[in-house]
Amino acid sequence: MKEMSRIVKIVTNFIYGFIIIFGFYIIAHGHLTPGGGFQGGAVVASAFAMLLISYGQLKAKKFLNINIFSLLESCGLTMFIVVAFLGLGTTFFYNFLANSGSWFGNMVIPGINPGDMNTAGVLPLMNIAVGLEVFAGLGIIVLLMADGAEYTKKKENAENDR
Amino acid sequence: MKKIIFGIAFIVFFSFLVISAINMRPFGLPTFSEMDDYFIENAQSEAGANNVVTSIVFDYRGFDTLGEATVLFTTIVGIVALFRRVKK
């Protein structure tokens, strides 16, 4: 697909960093504000889609590598399952870090309070794992579909010229 | 001929939907809410999170989230297998 004009490229260079940081903010504060793993992952994947559209498919293939996305997605799902297995002392998926005083384990003041980031046990770790899997997965889908469309169009042009 | 039968079937089905939408119970008054009252009361002390919806998705009903992550992963494996090119 053809690349876009110079104004679009300058604005994309300026803005895609802010979109990625905003997506990671939504993932990391999943236990205090509305959001979480799935929503933040979709926001980060939209930044990659914007890069792909504004630079064209031939140039974007050089700095968006499919093998790195594939590795990140597998790491995300593996981390989710390992965190679920760690609480196997009581039961599967047990929240063994809540109200315990160690890594994410402060007590929550009951009722309406300004949020404390250090609470809620296993939930931030699971949010980060699911967010990693969702944004790498949606990035793979967008990149593969653009590559397939480009290949079909080249074959069609080669047949029409013959 | 086939279009007329499809048209009659669609009108019958749509009239079922309209009759059931008019006779639903009024909007904004749920009948049974004991489970959700328990979740709203005890989610802060048991799971330790301010966000009740996230604590339901990842702590009280974590198995559904495991199944959903597996469905997403399997779909991506299927798409990568569809777009593979045969190298000559």
Next chain:
Amino acid sequence: MIGNFPYITVIIYIGCGIYILMFQKNLIKLAIGINLIENGINLFLITLGFKKGAVAPIYTQAPSGQSMVLPTPQALTLTSIVIGIATTALILSMAMMIYKHYGSIEVNEVRRLRG
């Protein structure tokens, strides 16, 4: 009957989706119809859990003295939205592969060209 307005919106969504599935022959339009039905069902799940005069079920800086909406249908709708994304992506990928092999994308032509 004006009080039931969200349910009438839901049946308009599902009615449009079923009309597209019954009467259109292009593969991309069929994918749009399936996506409309799934989004209508997600909207229906969320409107089942509403209480009059209540706020969102989050304790961080919430306005005091009000009851909260039921949180369980919102958690189930999250899962359903992600499954809708997966279904739409797979249908569109198969449509691209069918176009590459057969050269056409109408449903009744793809049946007759073999090999």
